[in-house]
Amino acid sequence: MTRYVIKRLVQSIPVIFGITVLSFAIMKLAPGDPLANFVNPTISMEDLEASRSALGLNDPWYVQYTRWLSEVVRGNLGYTYAGNHSIRMLIGQRLPNTIILTLSAFILSFAVGVPIGVMGAVRKNTRTDYGLTIFSLVGVSVPSFFFGLLMIYLFSILLGIFPPGGMVNIRARYVGFARIMDIAHHLVLPAIVLSLSNIATVSRFTRSNMVDVLKEDYIRTARAKGLRNKAIVYKHAFRNALIPVITIFGLSIPFLFSGAYITESIFNWPGMGSLGIQAIQDREYGIVMALNLITATLVLMGNLTADILYAVADPRIRH
Amino acid sequence: MPLTRNSKGVTTVSEILRVSGLTVEFSTEDGTFSAIEDVGFGLEQGKTLAIVGESGSGKSVTSLAIMQLLAENGRITAGEIVLDGENLLDLPPNDIQHRILGQQISMIFQEPMTALNPILTVGDQITEVLLEHQGIAKKAAYERAIEVLREVGIPSPEKRIRQYPHELSGGMRQRVMIAMGLVSEPKVMIADEPTTALDVTIEAQILDLLDRLKREFGTSILFVTHDLNVVADIADDVIVMYAGQIVERGSVLDVFEQPKHPYTQGLLGAMPSLTGVEGDLPTIPGVVPSIANRPSGCRFHNRCPFAHPRCTAEAPAVYRVGGQDVRCHLFDPHRSEESQ
Numbered sequence: 155m156t157r158y159v160i161k162r163l164v165q166s167i168p169v170i171f172g173i174t175v176l177s178f179a180i181m182k183l184a185p186g187d188p189l190a191n192f193v194n195p196t197i198s199m200e201d202l203e204a205s206r207s208a209l210g211l212n213d214p215w216y217v218q219y220t221r222w223l224s225e226v227v228r229g230n231l232g233y234t235y236a237g238n239h240s241i242r243m244l245i246g247q248r249l250p251n252t253i254i255l256t257l258s259a260f261i262l263s264f265a266v267g268v269p270i271g272v273m274g275a276v277r278k279n280t281r282t283d284y285g286l287t288i289f290s291l292v293g294v295s296v297p298s299f300f301f302g303l304l305m306i307y308l309f310s311i312l313l314g315i316f317p318p319g320g321m322v323n324i325r326a327r328y329v330g331f332a333r334i335m336d337i338a339h340h341l342v343l344p345a346i347v348l349s350l351s352n353i354a355t356v357s358r359f360t361r362s363n364m365v366d367v368l369k370e371d372y373i374r375t376a377r378a379k380g381l382r383n384k385a386i387v388y389k390h391a392f393r394n395a396l397i398p399v400i401t402i403f404g405l406s407i408p409f410l411f412s413g414a415y416i417t418e419s420i421f422n423w424p425g426m427g428s429l430g431i432q433a434i435q436d437r438e439y440g441i442v443m444a445l446n447l448i449t450a451t452l453v454l455m456g457n458l459t460a461d462i463l464y465a466v467a468d469p470r471i472r473h
Numbered sequence: 474m475p476l477t478r479n480s481k482g483v484t485t486v487s488e489i490l491r492v493s494g495l496t497v498e499f500s501t502e503d504g505t506f507s508a509i510e511d512v513g514f515g516l517e518q519g520k521t522l523a524i525v526g527e528s529g530s531g532k533s534v535t536s537l538a539i540m541q542l543l544a545e546n547g548r549i550t551a552g553e554i555v556l557d558g559e560n561l562l563d564l565p566p567n568d569i570q571h572r573i574l575g576q577q578i579s580m581i582f583q584e585p586m587t588a589l590n591p592i593l594t595v596g597d598q599i600t601e602v603l604l605e606h607q608g609i610a611k612k613a614a615y616e617r618a619i620e621v622l623r624e625v626g627i628p629s630p631e632k633r634i635r636q637y638p639h640e641l642s643g644g645m646r647q648r649v650m651i652a653m654g655l656v657s658e659p660k661v662m663i664a665d666e667p668t669t670a671l672d673v674t675i676e677a678q679i680l681d682l683l684d685r686l687k688r689e690f691g692t693s694i695l696f697v698t699h700d701l702n703v704v705a706d707i708a709d710d711v712i713v714m715y716a717g718q719i720v721e722r723g724s725v726l727d728v729f730e731q732p733k734h735p736y737t738q739g740l741l742g743a744m745p746s747l748t749g750v751e752g753d754l755p756t757i758p759g760v761v762p763s764i765a766n767r768p769s770g771c772r773f774h775n776r777c778p779f780a781h782p783r784c785t786a787e788a789p790a791v792y793r794v795g796g797q798d799v800r801c802h803l804f805d806p807h808r809s810e811e812s813q
Binding site: 370371372374375376377378379380381382385389390393394397467468469470 | 576
């Protein structure tokens with residue numbers, strides 16, 4: 155197993171390399187440059203060109219890429235064109251917030267989606283099942299910006315249960331446990347909004363797998379053994395039905411991570427979303443590349459985790 | 474005559490399982506059809522009764538109905554299934570599940586590849602029968618499982634018990650299935666084509682095993698098969714089913730020596746034999762009618778070489794002929810000459 159994991163980790167290095175090359179090239183080939191923001195009527199074309207040269211923006215993209223790569227491998231993500239801020243610090247401030255949101259939504263997706271799917275399969279073609287099907291359909295269909303606004307309207311404005319945005323109460327400076335509870339309170343709505351469509355996907359997938367598994371011969375064998383229904387559903391069917399769900403496990407991570415961009419801007423959540431969108435508009439290549447790097451790593455880690463979980467769940471793969 | 478081989482004698486054989494008037498209906502989009510009708514037989518203690526028939530004859534439905542494992546759209550509409558003096562159809566589902574299935578009746582299925590759960594170890598699957606109902610300790614259950622695995626001829630059972638089904642060969646898996654069916658010492662074991670998916674050498678081994686278990690433990694076996702060679706090999710008594718009905722019933726010796734029903738005669742005639750005359754193997758023309766298109770009168774009349782007008786019009790009753798029960802007009806003692 156350890157050998158397998160190491161092998162996969164080594165294999166992911168060229169993949170990440172390829173992703174950075176591609177995204178760098180695409181970004182550089184797109185029109186616009188970071189200096190566009192600084193142009194004012196008094197600046198001369200010569201000065202502008204001189205700044206461009208000084209920043210190395212006139213070099214071919216692969217030269218710029220090599221320069222970027224040689225810094226990144228040494229752990230230096232670079233500095234912003236505007237303000238000369240450390241990109242590592244900027245991301246360091248934002249990334250944990252996005253991780254909190256993404257992780258909560260991830261846990262929620264499976265903690266809610268899987269039981270819903272199992273319930274739908276066990277009560278196949280009953281009212282419960284139809285109700286859950288409608289819920290799932292709505293869940294995948296409703297766009298998150300609309301659902302987010304709806305939630306804010308319902309739970310913040312009408313009912314006043316949850317704050318409409320932000321991550322902490324800025325008027326009360328909580329510390330310690332009170333701070334954790336404060337963040338959790340702010341987290342509820344964005345986490346629900348971010349996870350909704352994933353809950354729907356997970357529950358549909360779980361349901362259909364569960365329905366298939368319940369038709370298997372070994373379920374009939376279990377019935378012939380006189381096992382209780384609970385033992386049949388959970389011990390025999392559920393574990394088998396869960397194996398394909400692991401695929402979604404791996405896919406969910408990048409899905410939620412990119413979905414967080416929109417959710418964060420709805421709820422004013424101080425995560426990577428606003429940083430990323432701003433960076434793209436400002437042509438802050440360093441930030442965009444750093445975000446690409448993080449996302450690519452997450453995708454690969456998600457896939458690797460899924461593959462490891464397959465082996466844990468299915469003895470046929472383990473051996 | 475195959476006699477019971479137990480030491481206590483051969484005269485007092487008691488019926489452990491009696492099925493009578495069993496009718497199963499399936500409701501489909503096209504209406505309700507009876508898959509089996511008025512099926513009745515007795516299984517004697519320590520004997521093997523074979524149910525033979527082609528696909529669609531209702532032999533599997535019969536065995537699943539006894540286990541009450543019919544598909545959701547199937548329903549037992551009439552009949553009795555009496556196991557050791559107790560009519561299973563009178564019992565609440567809880568009782569059936571808790572006290573009967575896996576405890577007093579067990580079942581072995583056709584495909585050992587798919588009938589075992591791929592993600593549970595052999596030991597888990599055998600012991601859960603004991604752990605679920607008998608409340609014995611896990612350690613004792615595993616010891617018992619090892620004992621049963623040895624009993625069914627699995628070498629180094631201590632090692633095998635920790636393995637998963639995919640690590641075993643087809644024959645081994647079927648032995649595991651048999652061990653699973655045997656572990657709680659049931660009164661009746663139903664084997665639904667247990668050797669159909671296996672190659673012939675393994676098939677012979679499994680049949681030998683079942684025969685040995687019957688003799689050593691006095692387990693009564695209901696053996697469902699389409700293979701007459703297997704019947705000759707293993708069974709004491711035989712039921713021949715056609716299109717949802719029993720058409721002939723008797724001891725294997727009687728039925729094989731003197732088949733009465735034209736269908737049984739056809740089946741036996743279609744059996745290849747090493748000593749038989751050369752030439753084309755005789756076959757029964759036509760196919761088993763589907764559940765929705767069963768002919769009127771005798772269901773076999775459109776394939777029967779002896780069919781006469783009465784066969785199309787009137788469903789035959791069951792007649793006692795020699796040692797057999799036969800569902801055929803040919804054996805009606807009051808048969809008038811004109812209808813021949």
